[in-house]
Amino acid sequence: MTKPTMDDVARRAGVSRALVSLALRDSPKVSDASRVAVRAAADELGYRPNLIARHLASKQTRTFGLVINDLHNPYFPGVADGVRRAADAAGYRMLIQSAFLDDVVERSALDTFIDFRVDGIILTGARLPAAAIEAAARSVPIVVVSRPMRSVNVDTLNNDDRLGAELATGHLVELGHRHICHIDGGDGAGAAQRRAGYEATMRRHGLEPWVVSGAFTEASGVAAAERALGSGRPLTAIFAGNDVSALGALDVIEESGRSVPHDISLVGYDNTFVAALRHVSLTTVEQGRERLGELAVETLINRIEGGRTKAIHHVIPPTLVVRHTTAPPP
């Protein structure tokens, strides 16, 4: 169980340890003969370099840490796809941690990556206070994805949440809806912007905003929809803060005997795979999550390798995806 070290390989190959190090990393200053001998010895021994030691000596890990706010939210794996593809192409590893929707866990996930001295950290959907992120960013490059925040030293990457909400709300208004309720994302990442976009659109059309507070979870969608439906207030459409809360609302609407979109139209946000299921067919907003993931890596790399110090704030335009949960009001 005790693993062979570089010394073992060196001894077996009849060369010095330093040469093994060079040979294994394909340095040009190693003769072919040595290279072959070293490789052979390493293979025979089943040698695997100890990254812990390598990193301690070289001061870099070539690893990015990805903190996902909630592994259960199908939005995030899409971001992870983009991150992985780009990281892979650039020769970086990616390690993931989930915050499990808990701020304390999120904080410790961030600390763990810092303590592991990863070369860069991607925070997605983070709910940590901006100050905490700023502080952490002083010791490692951090890029915050899908969580709008203004900062001079941490990079951010977002879809335009406000615009997305405007598209969603505008779509409902155009269909003829006047009683549109917004189940918001509470203090979730981007929730405030989506709420603002909703409110602005409503006002622009002379309609009164009606926000029921929620969170980015299915359970909160259930609770919020129950409140909205139970209020007795006229209601023909709901714009939920994200897809999973929309799904919660969908359940409640149907349970109440109403049908979607016949009685009530419903819009989500994120365009997750669940929204795309024909059986659900939820009208929603696409953020471009994979692209955000890729951009996150690029942003990190040009800070690390390019030495950039000024923060970048990139916002990409979302698009409305119209499916079958929206129709003119009854």
Added chain:
Amino acid sequence: MTKPTMDDVARRAGVSRALVSLALRDSPKVSDASRVAVRAAADELGYRPNLIARHLASKQTRTFGLVINDLHNPYFPGVADGVRRAADAAGYRMLIQSAFLDDVVERSALDTFIDFRVDGIILTGARLPAAAIEAAARSVPIVVVSRPMRSVNVDTLNNDDRLGAELATGHLVELGHRHICHIDGGDGAGAAQRRAGYEATMRRHGLEPWVVSGAFTEASGVAAAERALGSGRPLTAIFAGNDVSALGALDVIEESGRSVPHDISLVGYDNTFVAALRHVSLTTVEQGRERLGELAVETLINRIEGGRTKAIHHVIPPTLVVRHTTAPPP
């Protein structure tokens, strides 16, 4: 950006480096005065211990690596929940990597964890050859979850896939179905056992098994259902290898103008949150995924700390969750 080291803290607190090390880890053999002084110095400096260095010196990382076969499959986050809870309670960190359904990526995820010298690895839904896992298990404790395999040196934890498939198929038979097609999981983890359970149940009832090959993805469910429906063969029920492939099948069935469960009954496997959505309400099989995650950690810990060397193979009984996608045949 250059971080303070333990030496900096020691100097500032006016003590030796070793004492800082002890104080920061709450060793009882440190005076209160020193402890306070060290903590203060560390805080003022914003000191964070370098885990890389700590691990190199202590030969352990107190970290488990979790390799998830497919981050997009909502089954896995449930396992991760269980792992995290148990790991947390035992004082271990958890790092995640996704294989993104790709065997090569899965292999490199495993290698990365080995190279990082994590204390234990949990493979869930892995499709790697058993031999590769066995080999890796020689250098680090590995427990394989949701992937049946017989082995003398690697621990496994599974629900009884065969039994689960028998429950699912038996349920359909009891409802009166005779033309039941199984969309299998191809070479996915546990797919063979589920297929066997289906076939055995069919034969036991004098029915002819009909397996259409698939995989554990939505896209494969779509393709397989199209083939089944297009075959012209009588068909009143489908038992899909897992929930996401069932969802793919559901889309195709409805697209063909048939309704579920009126024309065709449908059963999945995994009881993911999507199956539970009232709007989907998929009859499925619950594996007990969180429990599997917790057990995985316990298994790893009693091997690491308890010094166990004989492999454990634990199988837990699945349960059928009947919802609204199953009904008697038309």
Added chain:
DNA sequence: CTGAAAGCGCTAACAT
């Protein structure tokens, strides 16, 4: 092209 030697930041005996 190869080897020797000096660390990387920390832990773990061993002293005191």
Added chain:
DNA sequence: ATGTTAGCGCTTTCAG
């Protein structure tokens, strides 16, 4: 209770 001294396994000058 606290300090000293070796490493952990690797990379990286610096000589040869």
